[in-house]
Amino acid sequence: MSVNESAFSVAPPAKAGARSKKKDKASPDKRERILRAAIKVFARKGFYATRVSEIAKAAGVADGTIYLYFKNKDDVLIRIFEDRLTKLLEFLRKETLAIEGVEARLRRIIELQLGLLEGQRDLAEVITVNLRQSSRLLKQYAAPLFNEYLEFIASIFSEGQREGIIRKDVHPRTLSRALWGALDGIALT
Amino acid sequence: MSVNESAFSVAPPAKAGARSKKKDKASPDKRERILRAAIKVFARKGFYATRVSEIAKAAGVADGTIYLYFKNKDDVLIRIFEDRLTKLLEFLRKETLAIEGVEARLRRIIELQLGLLEGQRDLAEVITVNLRQSSRLLKQYAAPLFNEYLEFIASIFSEGQREGIIRKDVHPRTLSRALWGALDGIALT
Amino acid sequence: MSVNESAFSVAPPAKAGARSKKKDKASPDKRERILRAAIKVFARKGFYATRVSEIAKAAGVADGTIYLYFKNKDDVLIRIFEDRLTKLLEFLRKETLAIEGVEARLRRIIELQLGLLEGQRDLAEVITVNLRQSSRLLKQYAAPLFNEYLEFIASIFSEGQREGIIRKDVHPRTLSRALWGALDGIALT
Amino acid sequence: MSVNESAFSVAPPAKAGARSKKKDKASPDKRERILRAAIKVFARKGFYATRVSEIAKAAGVADGTIYLYFKNKDDVLIRIFEDRLTKLLEFLRKETLAIEGVEARLRRIIELQLGLLEGQRDLAEVITVNLRQSSRLLKQYAAPLFNEYLEFIASIFSEGQREGIIRKDVHPRTLSRALWGALDGIALT
DNA sequence: CATGAATGAGTTTTCATTCAT
DNA sequence: GATGAATGAAAACTCATTCAT
Numbered sequence: 001m002s003v004n005e006s007a008f009s010v011a012p013p014a015k016a017g018a019r020s021k022k023k024d025k026a027s028p029d030k031r032e033r034i035l036r037a038a039i040k041v042f043a044r045k046g047f048y049a050t051r052v053s054e055i056a057k058a059a060g061v062a063d064g065t066i067y068l069y070f071k072n073k074d075d076v077l078i079r080i081f082e083d084r085l086t087k088l089l090e091f092l093r094k095e096t097l098a099i100e101g102v103e104a105r106l107r108r109i110i111e112l113q114l115g116l117l118e119g120q121r122d123l124a125e126v127i128t129v130n131l132r133q134s135s136r137l138l139k140q141y142a143a144p145l146f147n148e149y150l151e152f153i154a155s156i157f158s159e160g161q162r163e164g165i166i167r168k169d170v171h172p173r174t175l176s177r178a179l180w181g182a183l184d185g186i187a188l189t
Numbered sequence: 190m191s192v193n194e195s196a197f198s199v200a201p202p203a204k205a206g207a208r209s210k211k212k213d214k215a216s217p218d219k220r221e222r223i224l225r226a227a228i229k230v231f232a233r234k235g236f237y238a239t240r241v242s243e244i245a246k247a248a249g250v251a252d253g254t255i256y257l258y259f260k261n262k263d264d265v266l267i268r269i270f271e272d273r274l275t276k277l278l279e280f281l282r283k284e285t286l287a288i289e290g291v292e293a294r295l296r297r298i299i300e301l302q303l304g305l306l307e308g309q310r311d312l313a314e315v316i317t318v319n320l321r322q323s324s325r326l327l328k329q330y331a332a333p334l335f336n337e338y339l340e341f342i343a344s345i346f347s348e349g350q351r352e353g354i355i356r357k358d359v360h361p362r363t364l365s366r367a368l369w370g371a372l373d374g375i376a377l378t
Numbered sequence: 379m380s381v382n383e384s385a386f387s388v389a390p391p392a393k394a395g396a397r398s399k400k401k402d403k404a405s406p407d408k409r410e411r412i413l414r415a416a417i418k419v420f421a422r423k424g425f426y427a428t429r430v431s432e433i434a435k436a437a438g439v440a441d442g443t444i445y446l447y448f449k450n451k452d453d454v455l456i457r458i459f460e461d462r463l464t465k466l467l468e469f470l471r472k473e474t475l476a477i478e479g480v481e482a483r484l485r486r487i488i489e490l491q492l493g494l495l496e497g498q499r500d501l502a503e504v505i506t507v508n509l510r511q512s513s514r515l516l517k518q519y520a521a522p523l524f525n526e527y528l529e530f531i532a533s534i535f536s537e538g539q540r541e542g543i544i545r546k547d548v549h550p551r552t553l554s555r556a557l558w559g560a561l562d563g564i565a566l567t
Numbered sequence: 568m569s570v571n572e573s574a575f576s577v578a579p580p581a582k583a584g585a586r587s588k589k590k591d592k593a594s595p596d597k598r599e600r601i602l603r604a605a606i607k608v609f610a611r612k613g614f615y616a617t618r619v620s621e622i623a624k625a626a627g628v629a630d631g632t633i634y635l636y637f638k639n640k641d642d643v644l645i646r647i648f649e650d651r652l653t654k655l656l657e658f659l660r661k662e663t664l665a666i667e668g669v670e671a672r673l674r675r676i677i678e679l680q681l682g683l684l685e686g687q688r689d690l691a692e693v694i695t696v697n698l699r700q701s702s703r704l705l706k707q708y709a710a711p712l713f714n715e716y717l718e719f720i721a722s723i724f725s726e727g728q729r730e731g732i733i734r735k736d737v738h739p740r741t742l743s744r745a746l747w748g749a750l751d752g753i754a755l756t
Numbered sequence: 757c758a759t760g761a762a763t764g765a766g767t768t769t770t771c772a773t774t775c776a777t
Numbered sequence: 778g779a780t781g782a783a784t785g786a787a788a789a790c791t792c793a794t795t796c797a798t
Contacts, residue, residue, distance in 0.1 A: 030758095048237030052793060053760095062759040064795075073793065174375055181374020182367035219782090241768060251784045256769065408761090426615030430789060440763045445790065556749040563748020564741055597779095619772060620781095629780040631774075640772065 031069040034059045035083065038076050043122035047077055077126075081142040084123055088116070089149055102160040109153060113183045124187060150176045220258040223248045224272065227265050232311035236266055266315075270331040273312055277305070278338055291349040298342060302372045310376070317373055339365045409447040412437045413461065416454050421500035425455055455504075459520040462501055466494070467527055480538040487531060491561045499565065506562050528554045598636040601626045602650065605643050610689035614644055644693075648709040651690055655683070656716055669727040676720060680750045688754070695751050717743045 037059035041050045052073050056063045070076045095112060099105050116124065127146070153176035160166035166175070226248035230239050241262050245252045259265045284301060288294050305313060316335070342365035349355035355364075415437035419428045430451050434441045448454045473490060477483050494502065505524070531554035538544035544553075604626035608617045619640050623630045637643045662679060666672050683691065694713070720743035727733035733742075 046237070048235070051791090056760095063761095063793090064759055065757085067794070068757070177374040177377060178371035179374075181370035181372070181377075183370070184374075185366040185368075185370020186363055188366060188370075240766090252768090253770075253785065254783060257782070262768070424615070426613070429787090441789090442764060442791075443762060446761070451789070552753055555752040555755060557752075559748035559750070559752020559755075560745035561748070563744040563746075563751075566744060566748075618770095623781095630772090630782095631780055632778085634773070635778070 030059075030061060030065065034061065034066055034069055034076070035080060039080055039084075039122050039126055042077065042080070043125035078141045080123075080126060081145055085127065085142075085145040085149065089145070089152065092149075093152065096156070102156060102163055102165060105156050106160070109156070110179075110183065113180075114187060121187070124184065150180065153179060219248075219250065219254065223250065223255055223258055223265070224269060228269055228273075228311045228315055231266065231269070232314035236262075236315075267330045269312075269315060270334055274316065274331070274334040274338065277312075278334070278341065281338075282341065285345070291345060291352055291354060294345050295349070298345070299368075299372065302369075303376060313373065313376060339369065342368060408437075408439065408443065412439065412444060412447055412454070413458060417458055417462075417500045417504055420455065420458070421503035425451075425504075456519045458501075458504060459523055463505065463520075463523040463527065467523070467530065470527075471530065474534070480534060480541055480543060483534050484538070487534070488557075488561065491558075492565060502562065502565060528558065531557060597626075597628060597632065601628065601633055601636055601643070602647060606647055606651075606689045606693055609644065609647070610692035645708045647690075647693060648712055652694065652709075652712040652716065656712075656719065659716075660719065663723070669723060669730055669732060672723050673727070676723070677746075677750065680747075681754060691751065691754060717747065720746060 034055065038050075038055045041054050041058050045054075052066060053063050055076065056066055059066075066076070070079060092109065092112060096105050096108055099108050150173065154172040157166055157172035157175045161168050161172065223244065227239075227244045230243050230247050234243075241255055242252050244265065245255055248255075255265070259268060281298065281301060285294050285297055288297050339362065343361040346355055346361035346364040350357050350361065412433065416428075416433045419432050419436050423432075430444055431441050433454065434444055437444075444454070448457060470487065470490060474483050474486055477486050528551065532550040535544055535550035535553045539546050539550065601622065605617075605622045608621050608625050612621075619633060620630050622643065623633055626633075633643070637646065659676065659679060663672050663675055666675050717740065721739040724733055724739035724742045728735045728739065
């Protein structure tokens, strides 16, 4: 399973029987289209510099439509974190835990991570950049998720320390932060 | 010489004999006060979420005063990069080149870097965060300076590769990005 | 055809079959309402002394609405010139060229002009006053149109000179300027 | 006596005995310098578009100095009208009344007027343009003076009508307005 | 559901005026 | 008197959000 066709690369779920009912006027995944458009635009211009109208245009919907699916502009960013980060985390867990041995696991994480950061540059950009300078509100929602992510990687380092294959004088949490930072730095190229 | 009393921790230059001679116009350090206030506020809330009036209040000046020293809000951020990053780079160069051996140098850089990122958390925050999602204009000014910084670290890795103490299958530039990312990630705590 | 129901006294074009077909978007005459309000207020207070909010209030729209139809305050003035002066010129041409003989034509011009300046005092005021002391930008747009207007009158004087019924020792262009000035001076009452 | 060295082309009054007292620090005619500078800048950019600091720079004084001689920016314009228009009127009266015959007088007025408008383009510009679109306050001061000026010319037309050499079906006041307008229009070239 | 024109609160920025030196 | 840095009230303009169609 490649990273780029991974679970968090959400694709509209196959649209079962073509045009289910009659009208089906509500294009089936307008919400999804908006999220994707938002990721793209947020990545390019940052949250604050992005106009709601730009998201709308990129998604091919009217400005007002955004407010049918999201409470407000902040909410769009929050949902990006929630939807995507959750899926990313699940995916990482599944992929990693299937592997035996701390070193192999870390290699797999790095591999996935770099693959992710390459294939989903936009998403990574949104996560890293916007995590920091956004409103209190956002931080409340997003930070816990990101923390969970770091915690997961830390847990692997922790295991490595117990097994004695990783130096013990650095806190696993610090290691996980350093790893994320390094990978993110690399991917920025 | 500690990082936190370093060259880039700009202090109004002692004003030799108080009220030197005649003119002494343009309140010598008001500009500096504004820059410092801006760094502090930008770090906390990010560039876009920061109101010019907040910078003014933090600096203890009137809103309009900002515009006596800076062209506009963008310009304030640009000058932060210009003033500070330049000084930081000079400082790093001086400190590092005085040291013999690639490994020792890298240790010193990490040491300084972590010291900086701790002692000047605000500045580091502004540099890292705002470098990414800001206006074209800013990127034009800031990115080159940041690149110079990465280039400097890359040059040390490069030397290490020639000396055979650093693996040669990764580009020095990638290494420098990874190092910055890791250190930044750590400091974020 | 009276001057005051003339072509340049723009009225929303009757909107043929009410609510024509489908779209009918962009409130058809809001732009027009704003232009009219602006002419009125500019005439009374001058361009610079007029607040955008005053135009908005006079037009019965919100401040921001102005910016849906015009780039900025300058643009409002520019469009007044463009829309109105162009129509005025067309009107004058049509009315005048239908008449035989230089003297009769000039009489008709004076008649129309005074009618205009009376019936559309506001517009005349805006044209004359604001043509002079405004920004480079405006002059670029407005002056050529005003010149075209003067040129048209000059062409009639020119014809009169060829026919020998107007003294030849004054340049037609000077005559047209003098005529405009005199009529404007009179109308100022 | 040429128009351009006329009474209303105020020159600092010869500075009697060089450097009267001792210090004489107050440059003798700073007020006059400011007025002249203001006329020049107002003519070029109009009252509203002119910054107080621009007048100051043109006059070679500090911004604050202006407020030692004038109550505020409005006051500067008011004094221009008062000082200059008064002098202009006196001058016109003296010059004209020395001449015999209505036609000769009018010729002289036109001559002077065109000379003035040429030699003192700036002043004429300020008078004509700014008379119209400025604040209530200004109009209160300036209009009466301008009216007096028109009244004077009207009186000559009036005399001409009594003498039967000027058509009687137009009000003298209208004639004077037309004359001013025509001359102003010509001079605008 | 979808639209997008309209709104107006909230920001940036300007500049006349003041006042400590 | 003269200065010009500092002030802050006032204006232009932006853009998230609403709501009639």
